Amino acid sequence: MKPIEEIKPLLEAPKKVVITMHQKPDADAMGSSLALYHYLIQKGHLVTVISPTNFPDFLKWMPGAEGVIDFESSTDKALEALKGIELLFCLDFNALYRTKNLAPHLEAATCTKILIDHHLEPQPDFEYGVSDTSASSTAQLVYETIYKLGDEKLINLDIAQCIYAGTVTDTGSFRFASTTARVHRMVADLMDRGLRHEVIHQEIYDNFLENRLRFLGHSLLNRMEVFYEYNTAMLAIPYSDLKRFDLQTGDTEGLVNFLLSIQGIKMAALIIDRNSEVKLSFRSKGNFDVNTFARRYFDGGGHFNASGGRSTDSLERTVNRFIKAVEENETLLQ
Ligand code: 5GP
Numbered sequence: 001m002k003p004i005e006e007i008k009p010l011l012e013a014p015k016k017v018v019i020t021m022h023q024k025p026d027a028d029a030m031g032s033s034l035a036l037y038h039y040l041i042q043k044g045h046l047v048t049v050i051s052p053t054n055f056p057d058f059l060k061w062m063p064g065a066e067g068v069i070d071f072e073s074s075t076d077k078a079l080e081a082l083k084g085i086e087l088l089f090c091l092d093f094n095a096l097y098r099t100k101n102l103a104p105h106l107e108a109a110t111c112t113k114i115l116i117d118h119h120l121e122p123q124p125d126f127e128y129g130v131s132d133t134s135a136s137s138t139a140q141l142v143y144e145t146i147y148k149l150g151d152e153k154l155i156n157l158d159i160a161q162c163i164y165a166g167t168v169t170d171t172g173s174f175r176f177a178s179t180t181a182r183v184h185r186m187v188a189d190l191m192d193r194g195l196r197h198e199v200i201h202q203e204i205y206d207n208f209l210e211n212r213l214r215f216l217g218h219s220l221l222n223r224m225e226v227f228y229e230y231n232t233a234m235l236a237i238p239y240s241d242l243k244r245f246d247l248q249t250g251d252t253e254g255l256v257n258f259l260l261s262i263q264g265i266k267m268a269a270l271i272i273d274r275n276s277e278v279k280l281s282f283r284s285k286g287n288f289d290v291n292t293f294a295r296r297y298f299d300g301g302g303h304f305n306a307s308g309g310r311s312t313d314s315l316e317r318t319v320n321r322f323i324k325a326v327e328e329n330e331t332l333l334q
């Protein structure tokens with residue numbers, strides 16, 4: 001993969017561009033994509049942002065979110081946007097399967113493919129890009145890319161808000177180890193450009209419906225299991241809970257982190273029956289590698305301390321497989 005700054009000549013004349021991200025995008029996927037969008041339109045390109053699926057309501061405030069095409073609900077529109085594109089940017093994922101039903105169309109596109117991402121072990125599908133696992137967020141990499149291309153004067157308030165949103169969420173509000181001095185300097189620069197961080201925190205974190213909080217209480221009370229012998233905590237959510245509390249996309253985001261707040265717990269797992277498949281989220285503290293764990297047992301991946309996977313087994317069987325996997329990792333979890 002050639003370095004991202006080598007795309008500079010490709011951006012000189014207007015091009016038809018698509019930006020896409022992983023399915024069920026979070027604030028980093030959406031924020032980095034929209035930041036790049038606001039940059040590229042200033043450069044005169046014709047840019048469309050496509051999400052493989054819908055996205056949470058708490059991201060709808062983002063400048064440009066109203067123009068994002070949901071591939072699942074607006075497939076024809078998305079395919080039209082993909083027709084004849086010259087550049088494809090893939091943000092916040094590094095394996096095409098993470099775009100679900102959009103994946104075959106991305107694979108088939110004959111344009112120049114560019115990766116901007118911070119996950120481990122990228123697939124070799126990209127001609128240009130940056131894959132930096134030390135970056136706090138893909139949003140940070142978009143910010144740094146704009147600098148590398150010598151266009152920092154184009155970082156306007158729209159871009160600043162999108163970049164901040166991706167960074168604040170992926171760093172757990174600036175507490176994970178990935179929150180380097182470089183990240184704080186970036187945020188200071190964004191504030192110099194007019195960013196008001198408290199407004200964004202409110203949009204993202206204080207924008208839920210009552211039922212989401214009730215679901216949270218119910219889950220922690222009734223669905224949590226703690227395996228102290230393995231320093232592991234687990235939440236297993238049946239599909240009936242998702243229905244009962246009328247949960248929407250994004251309502252389970254962040255739930256897994258509560259488990260890590262228990263003293264001594266090194267790994268946390270959230271296992272949700274989504275009906276079509278069982279989705280798993282893993283988090284760890286310290287030196288337990290949940291990227292490897294997710295890859296080995298649950299067809300997934302991600303980062304060292306945050307990863308995800310999936311299973312086509314029932315919830316019960318998936319939970320049993322998880323417990324067995326934890327037992328196998330007993331020594332690493334001490
Ligand atoms: P989350 O638990 O928040 O869904 O995801 C945690 C991290 O793991 C994110 O960086 C996400 O991109 C990654 N991730 C989640 N699910 C999968 C998966 O099925 N495959 C891979 N490769 N990464 C995943």
Ligand code: MN
Binds near residue numbers: 028137170
């Ligand atoms: Mn990310």
